[in-house]
Amino acid sequence: MTTAKSRREEIYQLAVTAGLASVEELSERFGVTASTIRRDLAALNEQGKLARTYGGALAIGAHPEASLRQRIGEAFEEKQAIARWAAQQVQPRESILLDGGSTVGALAHALRGHADLTVTTPALNTVQELADSPGIHVDCLGGRLRSLSQTFVGPLAEATLERMTFDRVFLGADAVTAEDGICEADQAQTRLKELMARRGQHVYVLADSSKLGQRPFHAWVRLPLPWTLVTDDSADPHQIDLFRSSGVRVHAVERRHMVGDMGEEAGKAS
Template sequence: MTTARTRREEIYHLAVTTGLASVEELSKHFNVTSSTIRRDLAQLHAEGKLARTYGGALPLGAHPEPSLRQRTGEAYEQKHAIAAWAAGQVRTGESVLLDGGSTVGALAHALRGSEALTITTPGVNTLQELQDAPGVVVNCLGGRFREVSQTFVGPLAEAALERMTFDRVFLGADAVTADDGLCEADHEQTRLKELMARRGEAVYVLADSSKLGKRPFHSWVRLPLPWTLVTDAGASEEQLAPFRAAGVQVELAPAVA
């Protein structure tokens, strides 16, 4: 039987590596009551290891949401491999919606030489990448500016989306799971991504393998099938199996030479 001390050590390990699940999920995982898990979290908080949040906890000292600049330097090769694969799906004359984020920003860079594309985005990095691309018409979803993610969110962006449809929608995410979908740090982000997914004929989620199965935050986007997960070739079958079982199309982007 797992001791309380061992259980708390494992809870702390989950917090700093994959992000904690909910209290209810942790109670099932350890086969203890929700009250026991809450006492564990309270003890870890008292020891200065975790900060309590609604329904769970976060590791103290961890940045709650890395900036876009920080993300851009992470998993660089994997993100550009994913972007190259995604760019290969786009056809001349299409209307494409690009989310914010570093991986989708890499896709915007890969689309600079395209012809007769209309690209709509809430992401400042995509606007910068495509501002002088001669074959691309660029539309910006305006709204409230989130400095940390360098994106526009909120009712104005949502209202603009209601007037558009797209051949392809490419979404980014802080993390993604087969059961709960896309994980984000902000509820307005999840609301906007949910609307984005509804407006596209084909929906792709671009996420490198380090983001699969993780739960760093508590805001989620559930995507209706069909949608395609595009990740790097370093993803393990253990990571991918839940997505395949859920009916998600999985594509592995080969490394860029």
């Protein structure tokens, strides 16, 4: 009889080569119950090795989810420039919602000098960034901690969101397309982002150019229009056109501002 560790490793290897597997198929292959397989898939999902899909199927590719710590160093200058532009949109006395992720985390850092601001977040990195900022009141959405993304997800966070509204909502993404919206590795995160977008007067998706048009995972959420994509000027013009044609506002942060003055205008609007 195989151990849980060896079974999960084999599930991962099968998934990488086959590309798609279902709970039923895996249950039959390993001679265990569907509940056991679901626990295996949940564990592999938490490790960032697999991405869950609807209907009990598991979509698995060669794109394991990176941890928050790994993502912080990727496209660092682009993320900092996007964060600076986003911080300039925030006005005194506003109530804003900050998602998890490295780019939104950079926004949290850029907001440290703001005063008279209320920030709500499910993200531990944002809480840490703003914990000692005297002009910012921080509310944390509780729930189940997802270790890879360092965010709280699940019914508790969702129920809290239903009782709140925000002037601005800033979302992160593993990837984003004009056709299907935000792509994530985890269904619970896409569900939370969907609810976040519903609660904001102005909704922004912060995504550097490497994420546009990509499909690394199989968990999606389409955002209701209008919303604003904030990216950098290395973005493929064709991708920018696709977003604009679908009704999305786009701000492409100019490269010359990526190491520029915080007070300068750091973007251009469609």
